[in-house]
Amino acid sequence: xxxxxxxxxxxxVALCVVAWRERRENARLRTRLEDAAAELERxxxxxxxxxxxxxxxxxxxxxxxxxxxxxxxxxxFADLVSxxxxxxxxxxxxxVRLMNGYFERxxxxxxxxxxxxSTFIGDGILAFFGATEPNPWQGNDAAEAAxxxxxxxxxxxxxxxxxxxxxxxxxxxxxxxxxxxxxxxxRELKEFAFVGRTVNVAARTQELTRTFATDIILTExxxxxxxxAFQVTPLPDTPVKGVxxxxxxxxLDGARVTTP
Amino acid sequence: xxxxxxxxxxxxxxxxxxxxxxxxxxxxETGRPGDMMQFFEANDWLADTIVRLSVQINxxxxxxxxxxxxxxLAVSQDNSCxxxxxxxxxxxxxxxxxxxxxxxxxxDHLTGDFTPQEAAAxxxxxxxSGSQPLVNASELNPLRExxxxxxxxxxxxxxxxxxxxxxxxxxxxxxxxxxxxxFPDQWWVRLLRxxxxxxxxxxxxxxHAMSLRPEQHEGLLAAIVNALDGLPIALQLREIIDGMMSxxxxxxxxxxxxxxxxxxxxxxxxxxxEAIGLLRxxxxxxxxxxxxxxxxxxxxxxxxxxxxxxxxxxxxxYQAAQLQRRSVEVQQATGKxxxxxxxxxTALINALCRISFLRDMTT
Numbered sequence: 001x002x003x004x005x006x007x008x009x010x011x012x013v014a015l016c017v018v019a020w021r022e023r024r025e026n027a028r029l030r031t032r033l034e035d036a037a038a039e040l041e042r043x044x045x046x047x048x049x050x051x052x053x054x055x056x057x058x059x060x061x062x063x064x065x066x067x068x069x070x071x072x073x074x075x076x077f078a079d080l081v082s083x084x085x086x087x088x089x090x091x092x093x094x095x096v097r098l099m100n101g102y103f104e105r106x107x108x109x110x111x112x113x114x115x116x117x118s119t120f121i122g123d124g125i126l127a128f129f130g131a132t133e134p135n136p137w138q139g140n141d142a143a144e145a146a147x148x149x150x151x152x153x154x155x156x157x158x159x160x161x162x163x164x165x166x167x168x169x170x171x172x173x174x175x176x177x178x179x180x181x182x183x184x185x186x187r188e189l190k191e192f193a194f195v196g197r198t199v200n201v202a203a204r205t206q207e208l209t210r211t212f213a214t215d216i217i218l219t220e221x222x223x224x225x226x227x228x229a230f231q232v233t234p235l236p237d238t239p240v241k242g243v244x245x246x247x248x249x250x251x252l253d254g255a256r257v258t259t260p
Numbered sequence: 261x262x263x264x265x266x267x268x269x270x271x272x273x274x275x276x277x278x279x280x281x282x283x284x285x286x287x288x289e290t291g292r293p294g295d296m297m298q299f300f301e302a303n304d305w306l307a308d309t310i311v312r313l314s315v316q317i318n319x320x321x322x323x324x325x326x327x328x329x330x331x332x333l334a335v336s337q338d339n340s341c342x343x344x345x346x347x348x349x350x351x352x353x354x355x356x357x358x359x360x361x362x363x364x365x366x367x368d369h370l371t372g373d374f375t376p377q378e379a380a381a382x383x384x385x386x387x388x389s390g391s392q393p394l395v396n397a398s399e400l401n402p403l404r405e406x407x408x409x410x411x412x413x414x415x416x417x418x419x420x421x422x423x424x425x426x427x428x429x430x431x432x433x434x435x436x437x438x439x440x441x442x443f444p445d446q447w448w449v450r451l452l453r454x455x456x457x458x459x460x461x462x463x464x465x466x467x468h469a470m471s472l473r474p475e476q477h478e479g480l481l482a483a484i485v486n487a488l489d490g491l492p493i494a495l496q497l498r499e500i501i502d503g504m505m506s507x508x509x510x511x512x513x514x515x516x517x518x519x520x521x522x523x524x525x526x527x528x529x530x531x532x533x534e535a536i537g538l539l540r541x542x543x544x545x546x547x548x549x550x551x552x553x554x555x556x557x558x559x560x561x562x563x564x565x566x567x568x569x570x571x572x573x574x575x576x577x578y579q580a581a582q583l584q585r586r587s588v589e590v591q592q593a594t595g596k597x598x599x600x601x602x603x604x605x606t607a608l609i610n611a612l613c614r615i616s617f618l619r620d621m622t623t
Contacts, residue, residue, distance in 0.1 A: 133392045133577055134527050137556055227555040258559055 068182035074129040074142040075202035081169035083123040105152040113145035139225035173206030174218040204240040220248030229256035267342040270584035274299040274433040305507030306604040319467040331385040335423040338389040343430035346440035353444035380406035397620035421611040428607035487618035508601030513542040521572040575606040
């Protein structure tokens, strides 16, 4: 009996020590978990600047960024006309302000019609419709977005004129086709992209806006999918680099006109 | 994914139209005050639907109630529904979930310390909620591997669908979220939390298996409803869907157009075929049907239809505040009574089309 008391005492002390260690270890693990969660949140924030939310979630769920998917997407490629000359005669800070104002307005016009701005290339804008979410109306959305960009640029030009700055002019090419969407790039820098010939054709179509002195051109492939109520003018079939046959194209003149 | 305070939310665009009789029924059947009810009481079908689904949201036959509640939070967050998100959060807090646990649910849903069943259910709930693209039956395997039986998966799908319905209802009407958001932090709630938890626990109903009557196996979206046969929700859904098309001033044609557009947006061919069948039965010609589905407008549509059709598309994937601003325009164009019916139908169809994978599950 006399031995049992100190034995119980020792056991109690040992239990307390174990419980204290357990508690300390739990606290340490909780801190590490919270740090990891904060790091994950930071990574998600960083990723979200260049990839849609659902893509980021899929990457985290699968533990791999090498996910690619075949999709039919409408590509919008926009470029400023005579930008090089403009950049040479404008003050750098004024030029940056002017460009930011331009990108801001164009991005808003694209997003308002469910487009995803993939990247700014110099003064160019590359945007996709139907790449981030299923979109059976992607062709109409892209055409509406291009018209909204035209209208937004007209408003912006009024502002620029009032500030004594030169007006901007834009060329927009639209094409629809298949390709692969996914995160592409180096280990350090990846971006959400749509890869394939469709992007090249959209860029070539945009270049044709100079040839035909118009601001929005779409390809036959896209034209066949959009509402016939859009106002368009057929342009001559034109050979472009990288495409075997001359490209059938249309100038997009205006919004849909529906007869009641 | 947005935290509750980060969700941009417009002022409420619906008026409260108190109806003591309906509120009494809500209180009697659900055991709680019907904050949401008061905004929709002007439409009998919608009010009745809210009561029925409010009972069903807390009725579980096979699925663990805690998992079902966590799924509710995940779906509300995924839909950026500040009203439901706040309510679900308050519900969990009262039940005794600690703030850290809820935060983890919100932030670390992919990597957090969940049981395999919780993790699979949460992932599934978000997948169904997003539906980009629609969930197909082969995606149910992770749930089965986590130990869910087929009947539990069906019940889980129905629970998700009910949350999807309420999320859109609250978002389209921009219901005021403040009361629910502030509720758990009030001093008396903190003091009485254990008692409130007991009360809230009692609001969870253990449902009983029940079968559809033979004649209830027919009707709109029968394949989805029949897949839920055996669960109490099946009977409720059958009656709710049967009343949907004549639930207000919208013509059956306009209601069917909403159905068709949402089905097309989500890529549910089976639902789209059903909607096209309905449109044909209203006498709409093939050319107008095809043009509307392809271009969200058609020369033969009425002004109201040409307003409602593109709006139906916008309810599928959206940013809450942006959609609420569009809701204001649509309410002005269609009138308050029609708008309530539009809200009810878009919410229900969005929810049901998203669980159309049930068509491929044999009962």
